[in-house]
Amino acid sequence: MADKAVPHFHNQDGVRVIHVGSKEFMCIGALPPFDHPHVFLDMGAESEIICQYCSTLYRYRSDLKPGTADPASCVWDDRARLAAE
Numbered sequence: 040m041a042d043k044a045v046p047h048f049h050n051q052d053g054v055r056v057i058h059v060g061s062k063e064f065m066c067i068g069a070l071p072p073f074d075h076p077h078v079f080l081d082m083g084a085e086s087e088i089i090c091q092y093c094s095t096l097y098r099y100r101s102d103l104k105p106g107t108a109d110p111a112s113c114v115w116d117d118r119a120r121l122a123a124e
Contacts, residue, residue: 046106047115050095060103066090
């Protein structure tokens with residue numbers, strides 16, 4: 040399986056704000072199998088965006104590396120799940 044070119048984030052823990060190091064990413068809502076349709080979000084020149092499906096507020100932070108988040112548990116990586124199957 041190829042690595043994702045676009046980072047994927049989720050809000051399984053229900054945090055108020057997820058700080059991200061990328062302005063373009065996918066929101067999946069909760070962890071599978073309870074995820075919503077994977078939505079591409081692009082902040083453009085703005086520094087925050089709200090997912091229209093789950094209402095999660097994402098806020099860009101330039102001190103974070105691309106593809107990372109605060110809290111770090113909000114980064115979704117399905118490679119670990121696939122290895123366990």
